[in-house]
Amino acid sequence: MTKTAANSSTEYSISQLAKEFDVTTRSIRHYEDLGLLSPARRGQTRIYTQADRTRLRLILRGKRLGLSLEDSREIIDMYEPGKTNVDQLKKLIDAIQLQRNKLNQQLDDISKLLKDLNQAEADCIDALKTNGSQ
């Protein structure tokens, strides 16, 4: 009964993904060149699965956080500790801790920047009150 039914919506073309995530197809192919994606092919046409879509989302999230594509590749690989041995797993846990530290630093940076922005806005509003009648 559970044949190959209703997986029509679990496939994506390159332009579908491009549209959905508001990137160019060029970028998506570029990510593939760098080994961040490796979609299946029908003929020579790329077929993207849900998993590929998730990877793309992770890539773009990384970009918003200022990660290089190479950084993102490493992080994404962390999510699939498939056929790794004990040593690799331990190294992976270390890498995860490193990333966590970086992210916590970012959290700190952001909260400081937000505070600064609030202050700057207050100064602006102040200046408007003082200056609005000129």
Added chain:
Amino acid sequence: MTKTAANSSTEYSISQLAKEFDVTTRSIRHYEDLGLLSPARRGQTRIYTQADRTRLRLILRGKRLGLSLEDSREIIDMYEPGKTNVDQLKKLIDAIQLQRNKLNQQLDDISKLLKDLNQAEADCIDALKTNGSQ
């Protein structure tokens, strides 16, 4: 009485700043080329004040958050609404709101990434338990 006393520690050379913030002097000069810094000169030697030092800290914070130098320049300029008029102030407030939105997006990204990392680590530890005896 309050002549020019004891401001010896409020001046910095380029290499002092470079060392303190762990960047190259080349980078600092580059920021100046782009108009993010404009230190005073003694002869042709650059003299940095506390204010310059603060600006540099802001620049590097921006970098950690993935901002371009151009973005940082705009943000930093927000902190000094000196001789601006009403229209400029209003535009500034809008720009501040924009930045705030971006930062909130980043906060969301980071919390998701942290969750993912936690899960990845849990998977690792699990794999270690299962696999550790091989």
Added chain:
DNA sequence: GCTTACGTTGACGTAAACGTAATTTAATCA
């Protein structure tokens, strides 16, 4: 069979953010 739309692979171009000499100037210390 022609157009239109979407997809493919090169291959070269480019903007940002520095790196890396090479050379010159200025200050200082033995």
Added chain:
DNA sequence: TGATTAAATTACGTTTACGTCAACGTAAGC
């Protein structure tokens, strides 16, 4: 005062992350 050290100024090189053609394949619809 000659050598060393720090700083400055060109100026070309490099890496990352794509943009931008060019040239071609393929399936859909009329």
